[in-house]
Amino acid sequence: MKNKIEFFGVRGDWKRFKFFCPACCSTHEFEIDNKNEHLMWNRNLEKPYLNFPIKNRSNRGADLCHCSIINGELIYHSNSTHNFAGRTIILPDWIGK
Ligand SMILES: [Zn+2]
Numbered sequence: 001m002k003n004k005i006e007f008f009g010v011r012g013d014w015k016r017f018k019f020f021c022p023a024c025c026s027t028h029e030f031e032i033d034n035k036n037e038h039l040m041w042n043r044n045l046e047k048p049y050l051n052f053p054i055k056n057r058s059n060r061g062a063d064l065c066h067c068s069i070i071n072g073e074l075i076y077h078s079n080s081t082h083n084f085a086g087r088t089i090i091l092p093d094w095i096g097k
Contacts, residue, residue, distance in 0.1 A: 002093040003045040004072055010034075020092050021056075023076060023084035024065050027096060028056050047072040048091070 005019040014031040021028050030050070032040050042049040048069050056065040066077040069091060078086045 001046040004091040004094055005045055005048050005069075006094045007045070019069070019094060020096055021065060021067070021074070022089065022092060023067075023080065023082045024056070028054060028065070030054050053077065 005017045007015060007017055009016045011031070013034045015034060015037070016029060016031050018027050018029045020026075037043065040051050049071055050069045053066060053068045057063065063081045064079065065082060066080045068075045068077070072091050073088050074091045075088045076082075076084045076086060080086075
């Protein structure tokens with residue numbers, strides 16, 4: 001399997017990750033608190049499970065992209081303002097930079 005999310009650095013106590021969102025055709029970023037890492041995700045880059053939703057505003061594709069990453073899938077919440085609202089898709093393999 002390939003990584004679906006990419007680790008790209010540290011900021012203070014936070015580890016930074018990114019993934020590709022097909023709904024927005026762009027990369028979204030999120031941060032994990034080092035001290036509570038075990039509470040926030042399963043530490044699996046290939047089949048990530050995050051215990052928090054991700055909200056992105058002012059993307060190219062949507063005013064609001066609200067999603068969760070569960071077992072390697074992207075679950076778009078219904079209040080997202082793009083065509084993927086309410087849908088669940090396989091999180092694409094990370095291929096970008
Ligand atoms: Zn998005």
